[in-house]
Amino acid sequence: MGFQIGFKDIVDIVLVAILLYQLFLLLKKSGALNVFLGILSFLIIWYLVSYVFKMELLGGIFDRVVSVGAFALIVLFQDEIRRFFSRLGTKRKWVFGNMLKKFFGNGHADTEKTDYNIVQIVLACRSLAKRAEGGLIVLTRKNNLETHAQTGEVIDAMINSRLIENLFFKNSPLHDGAMIISNDRIYAVSCILPVSKNQQIPKRLGLRHRSALGITEQTDAIAIVISEETGKISYAINGELTLNVKPEELEMLLSEALYAYK
Secondary structure (H helix, E strand, O other): OOOOOOHHHHHHHHHHHHHHHHHHHHHHHHOOHHHHHHHHHHHHHHHHHHHHOOOHHHHHHHHHHHHOHHHHHHHHOHHHHHHHHHHHOOOOOOHHHHHHHHHHOOHHHHHHHHHHHHHHHHHHHHHHHHOOOOEEEEEOOOOOOHHHHOOOEEEEEOOOHHHHHHHOOOOOOOOOOEEEEEOOEEEEEEEOOOOOOOOOOOOOOOHHHHHHHHHHHHOOOEEEEEOOOOOOEEEEEOOEEEEEEOHHHHHHHHHHHHHOOO
C-alpha cells in the first residue's frame, strides 16, 4: 500500500507550520531564539548519540537530562509561555456577543464618551510633546491591569487633558511612571510596568519606550509614549512599537483600537 495523504493531514501540517512560525516570531522578539536553537541542537545530538550511534554511557547521561527537560523549558521560557497564554486568552470578543451588545446596549452614548476621552488624551499628548515633557499613558482594553495599578497611586479621576498635563509636569511628585486609564477613568498614576526584553529595540530609546512595549507584549493594552528628549509621540500595541506619530494619527489609532472592544 502506497503513501497516502488526506485533507486532514494537510490541515494538520498547515497548523503545525503556523504554530512553529508563531513560536519563532515570539522567541525572536524576546531575544530567546538563540536559547531555543541551542536546545534544538542538543535534542539532535541526543537523538544521534542514543538512537543512531547507540553510545550507552553518553546516551544514558543525555536521557537523564531529557527526562527533566520539560521543567527546564518552563524555567527558561516562563515569560514567553505567560505571554502566549495571555494573548490566547485576550482575543477579541465573539462576533455574536458584539452583535447582542450593539443591539441591546446604548451604543450612541458609549461612542460619544469614547470620542470625548480620546480627544482629551490626544490634546494632552500634543501639549506634552510641544513642551518636551515625558509621559507614558496606558489604556486598558479587555485585560485588567489591577496588579500594575497597585504599584502606583490610585486616583480614579475623570479624563481631562489639563489633569493629564499636570500629572506629568516634571516637578509633580507623580510624574514618574505610567498613567493607567481604565473604564473611561484615569485609574492610577506613577505605576511601574514590565520592561521589554526585545533585543531589536533601538538603543537610543529609553525606559518609557521599553516599558510601553513590555506591557503590550504581555497584555492587550495600548501604550502611548511622549519622549522627554525629542518631544515625539509614539505608541505600542500588540508588542509592536510605532515611533514619531502625529496627533492625528494617534487619534485615528485610538478610535479604531478602542471601538473594536466596545
